[in-house]
Amino acid sequence: MTLYHAGEELTQLNDNHGERMKPLRNSGQDKGRPSLVENVPPEVLLELFSILLDDDSRNMIFPSHVCRLWRDLITQSSALWSCITLGDADESEENVFAFLKTCLQRAGAHPLSLSIHPDNDMMKPSALLKAVLQAAGKSEWSSISYDSHNINDFVHFFDGSFDLRQVTRLSLACNASGQGILDLNLPGGVVDMRPFTHLRSLNLEFLERFDITRVLVPWDQLTHLNLTVFIDSRLCVSILRRCINLESCELYPTTHEDLHILHDVGYERKLVRLPQLKHLHLTCYDVPSLLPDNLRCPVLEEASFDYVTKGVDGHCDFLESFIIKCRNTLLKLGLPGLMTDDFSKIQGRLTVLEELTITGPFGSPPSILGYDVTTPGPNSRYDRGVRTFFKNLRERPESLPKLTTLCMLEQRPEERLSVEREVAKFIKCRLFEFKDAPLKVIFRLKEGDKEEQNQRQENFREWQALGITIDFDL
Structure with missing residues (x-):
């Protein structure tokens, strides 16, 4: 040989x-x-x-x-056994302890990762957490992800029960109404994460209020931040000012007072520069304005903005200005269908954008005067929204020269024919302007409508089996 x-x-x-x-x-x-x-x-x-x-x-x-x-x-690779996941299925107490024992033996001295979900009907998250504490004792933890409906369970992560000095990722979620992180029974009512000197990623999902004077976080250490808590925009600005090393950020700011603050005679812009931020996602009710006006993100590559009402004309000015400021680095952009009426104002500036995602119906919502969902055809609001968006793209075919992917998600069935018609026209113009440029177009119905459509099709098949003729020209 x-x-x-x-x-x-x-x-x-x-x-x-x-x-x-x-x-x-x-x-x-x-x-x-x-x-x-x-x-x-x-x-x-x-x-x-x-x-x-x-x-x-x-x-x-x-x-x-x-x-x-x-x-x-596999059995000799300690890193493979350091990830402990519980609560995804119905696990008995006996099986949980056997699983923990095996993981701890094979993980050896390797730092552990814990993930507990509330989907086990046999053992609640609190019981699973108690089992982990009993089996793991003072083991060293690198990552914690805990989801429970009882806020009192979270005390164990801050009272010394866990050794979290080396933890790099911490995710805590409690979606029970009336229970927030400030309700933890801790000395002085303070949630102190400052001892977590290696913390880099923080995810907090709570329905109740958030107060940075009582939730002490080493903000300057974080590279990833996700606060699924409705926080006043001014507080978001204050938090981000301390997060100088952020690379990705997802926030849920309350923005209903943004324009009042910005138009106040005493308002002074205090710029927040995030030199390493590449991913930004904002979810809110009204158009975000205060954060876009204050943020400076010189290397931002991906951004998405989700809101359900935009008010009158001009309410998107601050958001549009922010997007334009990021135009030289922005590769992926996600916008609500509400903004498609105004997209023409910025489309010509997005010269490096590769992926555009539109979520929700095109154009203004039903609350806007003149909307009539019962009137189909070219005069309906949703049809005008689709036609307006694609018409602007066709009339300026040189815009978005790097675009390779156009996604339209959570659309209504009423928009489907309009979108098909306009996409066909858009692709023809695109091929004429950029003959060899690749392009992917994705259209997805809203989940509830898709499920309803699938149910109808199932009913049709059952009825056809009974001899009923159903002939739809689709």
Whole structure:
């Protein structure tokens, strides 16, 4: 048998793979995807080399050999056993303790990761957490994700029960009404995360109020922040001013007073510069204005804004201005259908944008005067919204030159025909302006409407089986 060194072995395998792929690529039968041999564990490769490299098929390789190698690799890799996930299914107390014992033995001294969900009908999150505390004791934790309907369960993460000095990711969620993180029974009523000196990612999901004077966080350490808590816009600005190292951020600001604040004679803009922020997602009821007016994000690559009402003309000015300021780096942009009437104001400036996502019906909502959902056709509001958006794209075909993906999500069935018609016109113009540019168009109905449509189709099939003729021209 020919002997090879490790580097030569990998080179030989890649060369052989390339030779076998050439005729396939030439015949157009395969796209020639790269070899993934580098991802195979070396122990498994060594078991195969004696056969593969010499084209020797006389020696049979038994699946049990590879399975045994894989099993040994898995059981001996401590990192694979450091991730403890509970509560996704109905797990008995006996099985939970057996699982914890196995994980702890095989993880060894490797820092542990814990994720507990409230989907176990046999054991509540509090019982699962108690089992972890009993089995793991003072183990070192690198990541915690805990979801419970009882706010009192969260005390254990701040009273010393867990060793969280090395924790890098912390996610706490409680969606029970009337229970917020400030309701924790802790000394002085203060939730202190400052001892978590390695914390980099923080996710808090609560329905109740949030007060940064009583929730003490090492903001300047964070690279990822997700606050699924409705927070006043001014407080959001104050928090972000301290998050100088953020790379991604998702906030739920209350924005109904934004314009009043901005138009107040005493208002002074205090810029918040986030030099490393690449991902920004804002979800709110009214158009966000205060945050866009204060934020400066020189490397922002992905942004999405979700709101349900925009008020009168001009309410989007601050948001549009912010998007334009980020135009040189912004690759992905998500907007509500409400903003499609105004998108023409900024579309010509987004010269590097690659992906645009529109979520929700095009144009103004039913609350706008003159909307009549009962009147289909070109005079209906939803149809005008679709036509306005695509007309502006067609009339300025040179805009969005880098666009490769257009997504339209959570649309209404009434919009489908309008969208199909306008997309066809848009693609024709696009092909004329950018002949070789790739383009992907995605259209998805609102989830509830999709489920209703599937149910109707199921009913039709059942009725057809009973002899009822149903002939729809779709």
